[in-house]
Amino acid sequence: DGMNVLFIVVDDLRPVLGCYGDKLVKSPNIDQLASQSMVFSNAYAQQAVCAPSRVSFLTGRRPDTTRLYDFYSYWRVHAGNYSTMPQYFKENGYVTLSVGKVFHPGISSNYSDDYPYSWSIPPFHPSAEKHENDKTCRGKDGKLHANLVCPVNVTEMPGGTLPDIQSTEEAIHLLNVMKTTRQKFFLAVGYHKPHIPLRYPQEFLKLYPLENITLAPDPWVPKKLPSVAYNPWMDIRQRDDVEALNVSFPYGALPDDFQRQIRQSYYAAVSYLDVQIGLLLSALDDAGLSNNTIVVFTADHGWSLGEHGEWAKYSNFDVATRVPLMFYVPGMTTSPVSQGARVFPYLDPFSHIGGSLPQGQSKRVVELVSLFPTLAELAGLQVPPACPEMSFGVVLCTEGRSIVHYFNISEGKVEEGKEGCDDTDRCFNEEPVAFSQYPRPSDSPQWNSDKPKLKDIRIMGYSMRTTDYRYTVWVQFDPNNFSANFEDVHAGELYMMENDPNQDYNIYNNTSHGW
Numbered sequence: 479d480g481m482n483v484l485f486i487v488v489d490d491l492r493p494v495l496g497c498y499g500d501k502l503v504k505s506p507n508i509d510q511l512a513s514q515s516m517v518f519s520n521a522y523a524q525q526a527v528c529a530p531s532r533v534s535f536l537t538g539r540r541p542d543t544t545r546l547y548d549f550y551s552y553w554r555v556h557a558g559n560y561s562t563m564p565q566y567f568k569e570n571g572y573v574t575l576s577v578g579k580v581f582h583p584g585i586s587s588n589y590s591d592d593y594p595y596s597w598s599i600p601p602f603h604p605s606a607e608k609h610e611n612d613k614t615c616r617g618k619d620g621k622l623h624a625n626l627v628c629p630v631n632v633t634e635m636p637g638g639t640l641p642d643i644q645s646t647e648e649a650i651h652l653l654n655v656m657k658t659t660r661q662k663f664f665l666a667v668g669y670h671k672p673h674i675p676l677r678y679p680q681e682f683l684k685l686y687p688l689e690n691i692t693l694a695p696d697p698w699v700p701k702k703l704p705s706v707a708y709n710p711w712m713d714i715r716q717r718d719d720v721e722a723l724n725v726s727f728p729y730g731a732l733p734d735d736f737q738r739q740i741r742q743s744y745y746a747a748v749s750y751l752d753v754q755i756g757l758l759l760s761a762l763d764d765a766g767l768s769n770n771t772i773v774v775f776t777a778d779h780g781w782s783l784g785e786h787g788e789w790a791k792y793s794n795f796d797v798a799t800r801v802p803l804m805f806y807v808p809g810m811t812t813s814p815v816s817q818g819a820r821v822f823p824y825l826d827p828f829s830h831i832g833g834s835l836p837q838g839q840s841k842r843v844v845e846l847v848s849l850f851p852t853l854a855e856l857a858g859l860q861v862p863p864a865c866p867e868m869s870f871g872v873v874l875c876t877e878g879r880s881i882v883h884y885f886n887i888s889e890g891k892v893e894e895g896k897e898g899c900d901d902t903d904r905c906f907n908e909e910p911v912a913f914s915q916y917p918r919p920s921d922s923p924q925w926n927s928d929k930p931k932l933k934d935i936r937i938m939g940y941s942m943r944t945t946d947y948r949y950t951v952w953v954q955f956d957p958n959n960f961s962a963n964f965e966d967v968h969a970g971e972l973y974m975m976e977n978d979p980n981q982d983y984n985i986y987n988n989t990s991h992g993w
Contacts, residue, residue, distance in 0.1 A: 481808070481857050482656070482771040483567065484762065485666040486755065489528065489579055489673035490791065492780030493519075493802040494748055497836050504685050504749045506825035507756030511775060512804050513834035514812045514821060516885045520843045521803035522912035522943055523779040526791040527929065528673075529582035531778040531846065536562045536581065536596075538850030538862065538876035540913065543869060545960055547917045547938075548931050552588045554595075558870040561862075563850040564596040566874070567664040570859050575652050576601035578645035579668035604644035609636045610670070614677065617719070626717035627743045629680035640677070642669050646754045650761040657765040669754060672747035672781070674713065674790075682746035685827060691738045691745075694784035695980055699729050702984040704969030706937055706952045709782075709792035710923040728923035729787065737784050744783055749827045759822035768822060769815035772856050773806040776846065785980065792916065792928040794941035794950050794971075795981055799914045801846065804836070807856055810885065811837050840884045843910040843944060848878030855880045912943045917955065921968055932957050937968055948973045948981060 495505045497512035498519065524534045525541045529549045534541055537560040541547055545557040553560060564574040574597050581587035581596070583603070591601040614635060615628035632640060649667045656663045671678055699708065710728035714720050725732055732740075755775075762768050782788040782797045791798045808815050815821055851861045865875035918937045919930040926934060935957045941950035954966035970986035 480662055482662055482767060483572075483664040483853060483857060484758075484771050484773045485580075485664065485853070486669070486758070486773070486775045487532075487580060487666065488669045488751060488775075488777040488802075489671070490779065490781040491672055491748065491751070491777035491802060492783075492797060493800060494745065495802055497804075497834070498802060502686070502690065503745055504827040504830075505752040506827055506830040507752045507759060507822070508775065508802075509834050510822060510825060511755070511759060511773060511806060512836045514837055515773070515775075515804040515806040516811045516838045516840065517836035518803040518840050518842065518844050518881070518884075520841055520912075520943075520945070521776070521801050521846065522796075522799045522843070522914055523777075523801055523846050524913065525915055526779040526793060526798035527916075528778055529584075529586040532580070532582050533586060535778075535846040535849045536564070536592075538563065538847055538878050539865065539869070540847055540877050541915055542960065542962075543865070543877060546586060547915075547935060548929065549582065549584060549586050550931060552585055554588070559873055561874045562592060562596045563853060564664055564666060565592075566850070566854065566859070566862065567857070568596065568598060571662060572664045573598045573656065573661045574664045575599065575666065577649045577652065577665070577667045578602070578604060578641070579670055580666040602645070602648045604639075604641040604648070606635065606637050606639050606644055607641045607670070610641065610677065611675065612636070613718075615675070615719075623718040624675070625719040626675055626714055627719055627739050628675045628677040629683050629743065629746065630677055632679045640679070642671055642751065642754050645669065646757050649758055653761055653765045653767060657767060667758065669751055671751050672744050675717065676740070676743035676747050678743070678747045678750040681828075682750045683742065685749050686742045686745050688738060688742055691742045693734060693737055693741075696982045697731065697737065697784045697787060699787035700982045700984060702987070703786065704952065704971065704984075705922040706918050706920075706969050707793065707939065707950070707971060708786075708923050709788055709790065709798075709928050710925075711782075711789040711792070712925060712928050714789045728927075731787055732784075732789075740789070741783050744781070752827055756822075756824045760824040763820050763822050766817065769808050769817060769819075771808070772853070774804070774849070774853065775806075776803045776849070777801040786982070790928065794914050794916050794939050794948075796943070796948065799912075799941070799943070803844065803846070805852075805856065805885070807885075810856075838885070841945070842881070842884050843912045844881050844884070845878055845912045847876070848881050851876045851878055851880040852882055855882045909944055914941045914943070915939060916941070918952070938962050941971075946975055948975070949986075 613622040615625035917935040938955040950971040972986040973981040
């Protein structure tokens with residue numbers, strides 16, 4: 479019996495979505511999913527870079543346990559033979575399927591996306607993926623470039639398509655196969671956009687006239703930002719269009735008009751993504767699977783759009799660590815769906831007016847490391863046990879905890895971050911905290927500050943986010959024995975959310991640090 483799972487993970491998507499209160503973006507299909515889902519407005523990744531974040535939430539362990547802070551090791555060999563979320567579903571009788579970018583490809587998933595451990599059949603990768611960084615962007619000079627800002631005519635692209643279009647087609651194909659064979663499935667679909675390059679069908683620019691695009695509210699480097707905390711966005715600087723601007727390293731600002739173009743293209747890429755998700759969810763309806771499939775929607779981390787004078791991820795700020803997170807659970811987040819009823823009719827972002835509010839919304843601070851136990855519980859599987867303090871030898875355990883007890887709130891009500899709950903048994907009295915971390919090779923920004931290799935890491939920034947504050951300490955770190963020395967603090971950051979929601983005024987030095 480049991481529910482199927484459709485697990486959608488997006489690359490580098492911060493919550494610029496209508497259902498998260500963004501007034502500019504057009505995301506009708508994701509908003510429609512939210513209107514039938516439990517939405518978490520305070521969800522955070524454990525490290526703001528692709529491979530470490532994905533291995534963390536797919537194993538349910540934190541980066542200090544996967545020992546992956548870069549892209550260059552496979553946890554089963556390097557840390558411990560940890561079971562993954564798809565592997566657990568597979569071992570419990572599910573057909574597990576991977577489409578697009580779910581695990582980060584390469585050595586960090588054994589060059590196989592962890593097949594055959596995690597997946598029943600070899601994962602699908604769109605053929606157009608290999609052209610992602612080719613020179614496919616037509617510049618003002620009429621020539622082709624490898625740009626950051628890259629609206630394209632899809633018919634002119636190699637193969638006449640783009641990776642996310644191919645992934646949607648394959649996922650729809652697999653849904654229809656699963657419907658025919660009537661097997662329980664766990665289908666993970668990983669979308670590439672809005673990861674750079676911001677390459678998307680050019681018609682989506684029409685949704686965002688440049689005159690409607692503002693700069694970030696805080697486009698300057700904060701005066702009291704420790705230099706170790708700053709990420710110098712090297713990957714952006716290496717794109718042809720940014721390189722041509724000759725911006726000084728590391729703190730030089732991009733020209734305002736170009737900042738607005740990046741923001742415009744990020745939004746356009748989000749609407750292109752929304753269309754893919756609309757097509758996928760509408761196909762779930764068509765296959766008659768909306769009444770017995772849990773849908774999870776999230777991202778591996780966020781992406782800075784000029785806040786703090788920063789771009790890309792690679793930091794501990796909310797803009798880099800905060801992600802969208804929602805769960806559609808038929809019969810739980812919605813009343814049971816009658817057979818054949820449409821839950822997710824496709825909505826065209828070019829014509830759809832009006833937003834829809836989340837079915838339920840929780841402001842509780844939650845972490846992506848909790849996805850594994852949460853999905854297990856929602857699907858009616860035994861919840862993996864909590865890991866002991868040292869768990870390198872433990873195959874199945876989780877360092878997150880199920881957040882299903884945050885779901886049962888009355889319809890349409892926004893649950894506040896802190897009040898108690900009736901079922902004391904399931905209620906945790908301590909305040910929820912989200913932990914993130916980021917490694918650095920040095921105290922001041924240099925060429926490898928964004929993505930230091932393990933052997934070059936010298937400092938680890940450990941960050942905690944509660945409802946009220948974000949507190950970060952940058953401490954000495956030894957990559958040879960993976961140890962952090964909290965007696966050797968290089969710098970600290972403290973932001974109080976109530977009067978500094980954008981995290982611009984670091985008050986660490988105004989406070990005592992006995993806590």
